[in-house]
Structure formats: C-alpha cells, structure tokens
Amino acid sequence: MIILIRHAKTKGNLKKRYIGTTDEPILQGTRLEKQYPQAEIIISSPMRRCIETAQLIYPGKKIRVYKDLSEINFGKFENKSYEDLKDDQYYKQWIASNGKLPFPDGESADKFRERSINAYNAVLENFSDKNIAFIVHGGTIMAVMSHIFGGDFYDYMTDNLSGFKFNAGEKNYKRI
DSSP: OEEEEEOOOOHHHHTTBOOSSOOOOOOTTOOOOSOOOOOSEEEEOSSHHHHHHHHHHSTTOOEEEOGGGSOOOOGGGTTOBHHHHTTOHHHHHHHHTTTOSOOTTSOOHHHHHHHHHHHHHHHHHHHTTSOEEEEEOHHHHHHHHHHHHOSOGGGGOOOTTOEEEEOTTOSOOEEO
C-alpha cells in the first residue's frame, strides 16, 4: 500500500503564504485527530515540517529522507500571500496561466513534477514489497497523483494531515 500524507500546518499555511523552500516547523501543539494506515517504510521530504509530521504520525519509526520530494521552489513568490502579490504583474500572469508559468527565480511546474515523480519511482524501486508512507507537500502529492491517476494537477489538492492511499498498480484510491 502507498500512503501520501500532506504535512501538518505551519504558520505560513495559516497565513496562506506560498511556502516551498522556507523551512518552517509545524505548529506547536499539533495533535492527530485521526488514525493513519500502518506503514513499514516512512519517507519524508527533507523539510522540517515533513520530518516533524512523520515523527508525529509514526513515532519511533526510521524516517528516510528524499530531497527531491521537496515542495516546489516558489522563487520571488516564496513566503508571500495573495495579498502580498495581487498587484504584481508577473503574479497576475501566473494566475492567468493556471500556474503553468515558471516562478520568477524559482522552479517550473514541469521540472517540479518530473523531480517529484522520479523521486516517488525511486522509492518504489527500493521498497516495492512494503507498505510505504510518504510525508510530503501538497504540490508533491498533486504531482504524483495526477501522474498515476490522470486528471488535473489541482484535482488532488488536500488539506494538511490528509492525503490518499492506494495499492501500486491499481486504478482506485481513497482519501484519508
């Protein structure tokens, strides 16, 4: 079984900021309000918010870090909100493109998706016979899910501490 879980909330999430390369911790006092599927292998982005979430959900388990599962680099949009950017000409163009334009001084959506999918596939090559939990970012989850199951990237948006589970090779998934 494959489990994809978005990290717990951070201050940037509360302020609706674009948080990619900013290495924020999860909010103090974060508690789990549901049970998560058991996993033998725990995979995380190198970002603090993902590692802390993995420790919260799977205490005492070894966490394997894959740097290419990091969130997209938002470049000049990093750590800024819609309110901060709404008058920025490039931001307006980016919104109009449905997020297809690259971020100024950041990463393109295509490169980010390719990086995320390659890292996901590398994990599966190493641990194909195990139940694997990925504690990653919303964008990473959307890239992997749209690649596997089709549809639009944004069809797979998920809240913090939520995500998806499915069996590799099957065409059905469940939200968790």
